[in-house]
Amino acid sequence: MHWELEITLLIFGVTAAWLSIATRSLLTSAVTLTVFSFLMALSFVTMGAIDVGFTEAVVGAGVTGIFIIIAIFKTARPSPETSGSRFRVAKLAVLFLFGALLIYGSTGLPNRGNANTPLNHDPSAAGTVNAASYYIQNAYEDAATPNMVTVILADYRGYDTLGEEIVILAAGLICFLVLRTTRERRERERRKSDRFNR
Amino acid sequence: MAFFLGHYAYWFIIALLLIGFYAIIFKRNLVKQIIGLSIFQTSIILFWVASAVKWNATVPIYDPAFPLEETANYINPLPHTLMLTAIVVGVATLGVAFALLITIYKHYKTLDEEELIKEMKRW
Numbered sequence: 001m002h003w004e005l006e007i008t009l010l011i012f013g014v015t016a017a018w019l020s021i022a023t024r025s026l027l028t029s030a031v032t033l034t035v036f037s038f039l040m041a042l043s044f045v046t047m048g049a050i051d052v053g054f055t056e057a058v059v060g061a062g063v064t065g066i067f068i069i070i071a072i073f074k075t076a077r078p079s080p081e082t083s084g085s086r087f088r089v090a091k092l093a094v095l096f097l098f099g100a101l102l103i104y105g106s107t108g109l110p111n112r113g114n115a116n117t118p119l120n121h122d123p124s125a126a127g128t129v130n131a132a133s134y135y136i137q138n139a140y141e142d143a144a145t146p147n148m149v150t151v152i153l154a155d156y157r158g159y160d161t162l163g164e165e166i167v168i169l170a171a172g173l174i175c176f177l178v179l180r181t182t183r184e185r186r187e188r189e190r191r192k193s194d195r196f197n198r
Numbered sequence: 199m200a201f202f203l204g205h206y207a208y209w210f211i212i213a214l215l216l217i218g219f220y221a222i223i224f225k226r227n228l229v230k231q232i233i234g235l236s237i238f239q240t241s242i243i244l245f246w247v248a249s250a251v252k253w254n255a256t257v258p259i260y261d262p263a264f265p266l267e268e269t270a271n272y273i274n275p276l277p278h279t280l281m282l283t284a285i286v287v288g289v290a291t292l293g294v295a296f297a298l299l300i301t302i303y304k305h306y307k308t309l310d311e312e313e314l315i316k317e318m319k320r321w
Binding site: 003006007010011013014017018020021026029030033036037040043044047048049050051052055056059060063064067068070071072074075086088091094095098099102103106107109110111112113114115117119120122130131132133135136137139140146147148149152153157160161164167168171172174175178179 | 200201203204205206207208209210212213214215216217218219220221223224225227229230232233234236237240243244247248249250251252253255256257258259260261266267269270272273274275276277278279280281282283285286287288289290291292293294296297298299300301303309312
């Protein structure tokens, strides 16, 4: 909504992202990634997505940072980064092609911020009511909740949210099953490490 | 100038996508690769949020001062909802990635990609 502010935040964000990739220490990397997530949360709020910004600040910045730091400490001393990977030229070519293709594609996108883009246009290309326009016009009437994003999340697209909860449950179960240590497994690990040391 | 104002956010998003992709394919440490994946994902979320913007519109919360009939008054709420789901699911899958990472470290005692490939061939 304010392009000067948006550009400033995005420049900071790109810098933070680059720092978190370029730094050698993994812990610095995790902290810089948290900074990046907070800057992204601020940009979301600047672009009018206050719910997304709130979620990104809590979940993206907070929980992701904690996950990474736990993983770093669980894996003993982070090994110093060794540089040099194989197929450097081929990978660079892929990266360059990917970037060129994206920039070429971005020139074909309609100007953002325009209320007449296909995303916001009413009626939609298929001749029906645009979903977003329908939600804006009827959300307050249907659910008596002023926040449209909440109404879409919980009422219009409740099954989407149910699916999301199922994914989270599955992810939690997988983490538990992968990380749990039974007595049998501990025995096996010890035997294996004995063999490893001999 | 209109073209620049309508597209600068996309170019920043492309820069972020390339940083994330660079980390995924060039970095040898698996933690760094997952950090790259996280940056890639955040930039896609930024793309959806950025394309939902309408200039001179308010946030998608009902305000009696702005009539609902004129949809240009409110920013498109649908991409916001979808990305809300994507952020939470993304963090859940990131948790699974780190659980797998810890298990890999327990088995092979290394997180370096090249060393891991060597170890896997040895076993």
